[in-house]
Structure formats: C-alpha cells, structure tokens
Amino acid sequence: MIAPLRVGIAGLGTVGAEVVRLIEQQGKILSARCGRGIKVVAVTARSKTKKRGVDLRGIRWAKDPMAIAVDPEVDCFVELMGGVGDPALSAIEAALASGKSVVTANKALIARHGLKLAALAEQHGGALNYEAAVAGAIPVVKTLREGLAGTGVDRVYGILNGTCNYILSRMEQEGLSFADCLKDAQRLGYAEANPSFDVDGHDTAQKLAILASLAFGTKVAQSAVYVEGITSIAAADLRAAAELGYRVKLLGVAVRTATGIEQRVHPTMVPRTSSIAQVMGVTNAVTIDGAGISPITLVGPGAGGAATASAVLADIADVARGVRALPFGRPVAKLAATTKAPMERHEGGYYIRLMARDLAGTAARIATRLAEQKISIESIVQRHPDGMIDAVDATKKSSPVPVILITYATSEDAMRRALQAVQSDKVISGRPQVIRIEKN
Ligand SMILES: NC(=O)c1ccc[n+]([C@@H]2O[C@H](COP(=O)([O-])OP(=O)(O)OC[C@H]3O[C@@H](n4cnc5c(N)ncnc54)[C@H](OP(=O)(O)O)[C@@H]3O)[C@@H](O)[C@H]2O)c1
Numbered sequence: 001m002i003a004p005l006r007v008g009i010a011g012l013g014t015v016g017a018e019v020v021r022l023i024e025q026q027g028k029i030l031s032a033r034c035g036r037g038i039k040v041v042a043v044t045a046r047s048k049t050k051k052r053g054v055d056l057r058g059i060r061w062a063k064d065p066m067a068i069a070v071d072p073e074v075d076c077f078v079e080l081m082g083g084v085g086d087p088a089l090s091a092i093e094a095a096l097a098s099g100k101s102v103v104t105a106n107k108a109l110i111a112r113h114g115l116k117l118a119a120l121a122e123q124h125g126g127a128l129n130y131e132a133a134v135a136g137a138i139p140v141v142k143t144l145r146e147g148l149a150g151t152g153v154d155r156v157y158g159i160l161n162g163t164c165n166y167i168l169s170r171m172e173q174e175g176l177s178f179a180d181c182l183k184d185a186q187r188l189g190y191a192e193a194n195p196s197f198d199v200d201g202h203d204t205a206q207k208l209a210i211l212a213s214l215a216f217g218t219k220v221a222q223s224a225v226y227v228e229g230i231t232s233i234a235a236a237d238l239r240a241a242a243e244l245g246y247r248v249k250l251l252g253v254a255v256r257t258a259t260g261i262e263q264r265v266h267p268t269m270v271p272r273t274s275s276i277a278q279v280m281g282v283t284n285a286v287t288i289d290g291a292g293i294s295p296i297t298l299v300g301p302g303a304g305g306a307a308t309a310s311a312v313l314a315d316i317a318d319v320a321r322g323v324r325a326l327p328f329g330r331p332v333a334k335l336a337a338t339t340k341a342p343m344e345r346h347e348g349g350y351y352i353r354l355m356a357r358d359l360a361g362t363a364a365r366i367a368t369r370l371a372e373q374k375i376s377i378e379s380i381v382q383r384h385p386d387g388m389i390d391a392v393d394a395t396k397k398s399s400p401v402p403v404i405l406i407t408y409a410t411s412e413d414a415m416r417r418a419l420q421a422v423q424s425d426k427v428i429s430g431r432p433q434v435i436r437i438e439k440n
Contacts, residue, residue, distance in 0.1 A: 001036070002035060002036040003036065004031075004036055004037030004038060004039040005034070005036060005037070005038045005039065005075050005076055005316070005319060005320040006039055006041045006073060006074050006075045006076070007023070007038060007039065007040050007041065007074070007075070007076045007078055007316060008040075008041060008042040008043070008062065008068035008069075008071060008074035008076070008077055008078065009040060009042070009043045009044075009068075009078040009080060010043075010044050010045075010062075010065035010068055010069075010077070010078070010079050010080065010081055010087075010088075010091060011044075011045060011065075011078075011079065011080030011081035011082070012043055012044075012045040012050075012052050012054075012080075013045070013080065013081075014304070014305040014308075015080045015105055015132070015305055015308045015309055015312065016043075016045070016078075016080035016081075017052045017053060017054045017305070018305035018306055018308070018309035019078065019080065019309045019312050019313060019316075020040055020043065020054045020056070020059075021053075021054045021309075022309050022310075022313055023038055023039075023040055023313070023316075024040075024054075024055065026313070030313070030317060030320070033317060033321075034317050034320035034321050035320075035321065036320055038316060038317070038320050040059050041059065041060060041073060041074060042059065042060040042061075042062045042067075042068050042071060042073070042074055043056060043059050043060075043061060043062065043068075044061060044062040044063070044064060044065055044067070044068060045081075048061055064087065065079070065081065065087045065088070065091040066087065066090065066091050066094060068091070068095075069091040069092070069094040069095040069098070069100070070094050070095070070098055072098075074100065075100060075101065075319070076100060076101045076102070076103060076316060076319045076320075077091070077092070077095035077100050077101070077102050077103075078102075078103045078104070078312065078316065079091060079092055079102065079103070079104040079105075079106060079109075080104070080105055080106075080312070081106075082105075082106055082108070083106070083108070083109070084106075084108040084109050084112050084113075088104070088106055088109055089109060089113055092104065092109070092117060092128075093116075093117065093120060095126070096117060096120040096121050096124055096126050096128065097120060097124060098124070099124045099125060099126055100126050101121075101126040101127035101128075101129070101319040101324075102117075102121070102126060102127070102128050102129070103127075103129045103130070103312055103315040103316050103319065104128075104129075104130050104132075104133065105130070105132035105133055105308055105311070105312055106130070106133060107130075107133035107134060107203075107206045107207055107210065108206055110130045110133050110206075110210055110220070111205075111206035111207075111209045111210055111220060111222045112222065114130075114210065114213075114220045114327065114328070115219055115220060115328075115332055115335070117327070118326070118327035118328055118332050119332045121327055122326065122327075122331060122332060125324075126324075127315075127318065127319050127323075127324050127325070127327075128327040129315035129316075129318060129319065129325075129327075130210075130315070130327070131311040131312070131314055131315050132308045132309075132311035132312045132315070133207070133210060134160065134207045134210050134211060135158065135160055135207065135284040135285075135286055135298075135300070135302045136284060136300065136301050136302040136303050136304065136307040136308050136310075136311060137300050137301050137302075137306075137307035137308070137310045137311055138284055138285075138286060138298045138299070138300040138301075138302065138311075139298070139311065139314065140158075140211065140286045140298055141210075141214060142314075142325075143288065143296070143298065144156070144211065144214040144215050144288065144329070145214050145325055145328075145329040146325060148288065148290055149329070151290040151291060151292070151293060152290065152291035153215040153216065153256075153288060153289070153290050153291075154255065154256050154289045154290065154291060155253070155254065155255040155256065155287075155288075155289040156211050156212070156215045156253075156254050156255075156286065156287070156288050156289070157251050157252060157253040157254070157255070157276070157286070157287055157438065158208075158211070158251065158252055158276070158284065158285055158286035158287060159249055159250065159251065159276065159279050159283070159284050159285045159286075159302075160203070160204045160207040160208065160252050160284055160286070160302065161198050161201075161203050161204045161207075161250060161284075161302070162190060162281075162282030162283065162284060162301075162302045162303050163185055163190050163191045163195065163198040163199065163203075163282070164198060164199060164201075164204070164229075164230050164250040165249065165250065165279065165280070165281065165282060165283065165284070166181070166185055166190050166191075166281050166282045167181040167182055167185055167191075167199070167230065168230060168233065168238070168248055168249060168250065168267075169280040169281050170184065171233070171235055171238050172235075172238040172239075172241075172242065172247065172248070173280075175235050175239070176235065177234075177235060178230070178231060178233060178234070182195060182199065190282055196229075199229050199230055199231055200227070200229035200231065201227040201228055201229040201230070201250065201265040201266070202227060204227075204250060204251075204252045204265045205222055205225040205227045205252065205263075205265045206222055207252060208225055208252030208253075208254055208263055208265055209221060209222040209224070209225055209263065211252070211254060211286070212224075212225075212254035212261060212263050212338075213328050213335065213338075214328060214329055215254060215288070216254065216256065216261050216336075217328075217329065217330055217334070217335055217336055218261055218335060218336045218337070218338045219335045219336065219337060219338045220328070220338075221338040221340075223340065224261075224263050224338045224339065224340040224341075225252075225263040225264065225265060225340075226262075226263065226264040226265070226266070226340070226341075226343045227264075227265045227266075228264075228265065228266035228267065229250070229267075230250050230267050232267075232433065233248060233267050233435075234433070236353070236402065237351075237353060237433060237435060240351070240353065240381075240402075240404050241269055241351070241435075242272070243381075244351075244379065244381075244404070244406060245271060245272050245273075246269040246270060246271060246272055246277075246351070246437070247269070247270055247271075247272050247277040248267050248268065248269055248270075248435060249267070249268055249270055249276060249277070249279075250265070250266070250267055250268070251265070251266070251267075251268040251270070251276070251438060252264075252265045253265075253268070253438065257341060257345075257347075259341055259342075259345055260339055260341045261338065261341060262341040262346060263338075263340075263341070264343065264346070266435075266436055267435050267436075268435065268436055268437070268438045269351050269435050269436070269437045269438070270437075270438050271439065275287065275295075275297040275299075276297065279299055282301070282302065282303065283299060283300065283301060283302065284299070284300060284301070284302030284303075285297055285298065285299040285300075286298050343412050344411070344412050344413040344416070345411060345412070345413065346411065346412040346436070347409055347410065347411050347412075348409055348410075348412075348436050348437055348438070348439075349378070349406065349407055349408060349409050349410075349436075349437035349439060350405075350406070350407045350410070350415050350434055350435070350436060350437060351404065351405070351406055351433075351434070351435040351436075351437060352404070352405040352406075352407070352415075352419070352432055352433070352434055353402055353403070353404050353405075353432065353433040354366065354402070354403045354404075354405070354422070354428045354432045354433075355400040355401070355402055355403075355428055355429045355430050356382070356400060356401050356402075356403040356427065356428055357400055357426070357427050357428060357429055358399055358400065358401070359427055361427075362427040362428075363380075363403070365422070365425050365427050366403070366405075366422055366427065366428075367380075369418045369419075369421040369422045369425065370405070370407070370418045372418065372421070373410070373414040373415070373417050373418040374410070374414065375407050375408075375410045375414055375415060375418055376407065376408040376410075377405055377406070377407055377408070378406040378407060378408050379404075379405070379406045380403065380404070380405050380406075381403070381404045382401055382402070382403050382404075400428075400429050406437070415434070419432050419434070
C-alpha cells in the first residue's frame with residue numbers, strides 16, 4: 001500500500017476551506033481513484049482563530065505559508081491565498097525548489113510568473129498544476145494540454161468572467177443599464193466593490209494568456225493581449241444585437257492568423273444560435289477549434305468555492321497518482337516567443353451604431369466613407385424613437401437617430417479610417433459604438 005499523499009494548504013478562504021472539506025468528505029473516492037489516500041497534514045491562513053466551518057482538528061497549524069512550503073513532512077503544497085507577489089510567489093518557489101509538487105488556483109500569479117515557476121518545476125521534478133486558475137470547474141487546462149495533445153488548435157475563445165456575463169445577460173433580458181446590473185451583481189456577491197478588474201476585461205485577459213500558451217505553445221504573456229471591457233455597452237446595443245440575430249458576450253479570443261497569434265478580449269457579437277451564445281448568467285464557457293474536428297465547447301461554473309475546489313482536487317489527485325504533465329504542455333525552453341498582434345490588422349465583421357444627424361444626404365455620406373475603405377455593408381438599419389428598426393430612409397426628417405450598420409469582414413484599420421472620416425464630416429453626433437463580430 002502506497003503511503004497517503006501529504007498535503008499542506010496555505011489559504012483557508014472560499015476555496016481553501018472547501019478543499020479541506022472535500023478531501024475529508026470524498027476521502028474514499030479519492031483513495032480509490034488515486035490508489036492511495038490524500039491527507040491534509042498542515043494548513044495556514046492569516047487568522048488562526050477565524051471560524052471556517054471545517055474541522056481542522058488533527059491538522060497542524062503552520063506559522064506561515066513558507067513553513068509549509070519547506071516542510072519535509074509535506075509532499076504537495078497547495079496555494080490558495082491569491083495575490084501576484086509574496087507570500088504566494090516565494091512560497092511556491094520554495095516548494096518547487098525543494099522538489100514538492102504545487103497546486104494553485106492563482107491565475108494572476110500564473111499569468112505573471114508561470115514561466116519562471118514552470119522552469120523550476122521542470123528542474124526539480126515536481127508538478128505545477130493550476131486547473132482552477134482558468135474557468136473554475138471546467139477542465140480546460142487538461143483538455144488543451146492532454147486531451148488535445150494530438151490536435152492542432154486554430155482558435156480558443158470563451159466567456160471567462162462570470163461577473164461580465166451576468167451583467168450582459170441581465171442587461172439583455174431585462175433591458176437594464178450597465179450601472180444597475182453592476183449594482184445588483186455587487187449586492188449578490190458576483191462583483192467586487194472595485195469591479196474594474198472584471199468589467200475592464202483584465203481578469204479575462206489573464207485567463208486568456210494562459211489558454212493561448214497551452215493552445216499554441218507560446219510563452220504566457222498578458223501584455224500581448226488587447227483588452228477592452230464592457231462598460232461602454234448600452235442596453236440599445238443588446239436590443240439591436242437581438243433584432244439582428246446576435247448576442248453580445250465579453251469574449252477572450254486567441255486565434256492563429258497569418259500574422260501571428262492574435263490574443264484579444266472585447267465585447268463580441270456572436271450568432272444567437274451558437275453554443276457560446278446560450279451561456280447566460282455567471283456560467284463560463286470555452287470553445288476550442290481544432291484541426292479536423294468540429295468545435296468543442298465546454299460549459300460550467302467558473303467560480304465559487306465548490307466549483308474551484310473541484311478543480312483543485314483534480315490537480316491534487318494527479319499529484320497523488322504520480323501524473324506529471326509539463327505545466328504548459330511542453331518544456332519552457334520550447335515555448336515560442338509571444339508578440340502582440342496589432343489590432344489594426346484584425347480582420348472581421350463589425351457592428352457600428354452611429355447617431356446620425358438629421359441632414360440631407362447623411363446616409364449616403366456614411367455609405368460613401370465606408371465604400372472608400374472598401375467596406376461592404378451587410379445590413380444598415382435605423383431605429384425610430386418608437387423602438388422599431390427599418391431600412392434607412394435618408395429622406396425622413398427627425399432629430400439624431402441611431403443608425404446601425406453590420407459590415408462584412410474588413411480590417412480594423414479600414415473600419416477606423418472610415419469612422420474617422422464620418423466624424424470629420426460632422427454628419428453624426430457623439431462617438432460611434434463599435435462591437436466586433438465573431439461569426440463562427
Ligand atoms: N473564489 C473563487 O471563486 C475563485 C475562483 C477561481 C480562482 N480563485 C483563486 O483562488 C485563490 C483563493 O481565492 P479565495 O476566493 O478562496 O480567496 P479568499 O476567500 O480571500 O481566501 C484567501 C485565504 O488566504 C489567506 N491569506 C491571505 N493572505 C495570507 C497571508 N499573507 N498568509 C497566510 N494566509 C493568507 C486568508 O486568510 P484569512 O482567512 O485568515 O484572512 C484566506 O484564508 C485566489 O488565487 C483566487 O484568484 C478563486
């Protein structure tokens with residue numbers, strides 16, 4: 001009989017306490033699946049006296065995370081404190097340097113220091129597992145790294161932030177403003193008091209940088225991700241999207257293009273019938289387009305104690321079984337350099353909402369400016385004050401009216417030049433709203 005895996009856990013908050021509880025509750029299943037037991041032998045957190053709703057009797061309380069990281073009685077160091085720097089970083093480094101395996105849910109740390117930590121894991125023979133860092137309970141790290149090891153990936157994209165998806169879902173379904181939905185999300189605990197990390201797209205960017213590395217064998221580089229958040233999305237955009245057969249999602253997209261790997265996070269119009277469009281509320285989803293196979297979409301809970309702990313436990317189980325995948329699917333030395341693909345060269349369709357002035361020839365002027373940039377219009381509609389949309393009639397007289405254009409695929413550069421010209425013509429008021437379209 002192999003001795004149980006001795007686990008030390010630093011961080012006993014939402015995720016850490018749930019991991020302790022699950023190891024206790026699922027002990028028999030885990031030991032049957034791993035061929036050996038899993039035993040929590042040491043824990044630590046900031047406060048020793050805080051009530052955590054889990055039974056810590058018989059588990060050693062370590063004075064700090066580093067004490068667990070270097071404890072010779074611990075085989076696997078589980079970091080669930082969070083934070084991009086210390087104590088998480090130095091404790092993980094120390095654990096890996098002493099040959100231990102490490103499990104973490106810390107996306108910020110993996111996005112920033114993942115390469116350095118992966119090199120340490122390689123050098124000393126331990127595992128560095130971080131399934132819970134991306135999309136919670138959805139096993140997308142394993143899917144890309146192991147399940148699709150024999151498949152060339154062309155594109156990976158997903159809804160990676162539950163807060164943003166919750167806000168966009170409610171804005172669409174109830175016609176509410178962004179500000180009202182954000183307030184509700186905060187009241188329900190889905191959004192932080194300072195929500196900018198989520199709604200400005202940075203949380204999604206960290207997760208996307210990790211997925212892109214796994215999908216394309218490139219170095220994790222959050223700085224290579226183009227990022228736009230959802231704060232400018234209006235209920236009017238979601239209504240128009242619905243009428244045109246689309247839904248708006250904050251997507252993280254990593255795609256192989258002729259000019260390199262494009263990594264971008266932005267509000268995206270997706271066909272209403274697509275799998276990803278069906279994902280509402282706080283749920284996450286990831287779609288992978290692989291060479292020769294139909295797209296694979298994984299859907300599930302992206303956050304919360306139980307969902308995240310489920311992924312942490314799967315990683316611990318791999319350590320217990322002796323499974324050692326290279327953290328990014330190949331040796332760090334073999335990961336290719338990552339360059340930021342310039343967004344001006346991005347090619348795709350666009351949704352453009354303009355406030356057209358009530359001037360003769362406005363529609364014709366807009367059409368001319370687009371034609372000058374060789375942009376073809378798939379549809380152009382005008383919203384009347386009563387909320388109906390119709391084909392544009394340039395002869396109608398009214399105050400500024402929203403005009404909505406859907407373009408065929410064009411370059412971002414051409415689209416921006418055309419809109420610049422339309423603005424200079426002074427036939428619109430305010431700034432145009434632009435949302436990229438991801439068709440298939
Ligand atoms: N919550 C989620 O839904 C979710 C989802 C995916 C990934 N994650 C990731 O999982 C990790 C943990 O998240 P969480 O939500 O569980 O956080 P949390 O509820 O804030 O818990 C953090 C824990 O770490 C402890 N801690 C913080 N600083 C410490 C220090 N300097 N020394 C020792 N202990 C320290 C805290 O101690 P005290 O309790 O004594 O304050 C607490 O127990 C983060 O990396 C997060 O990004 C979380």
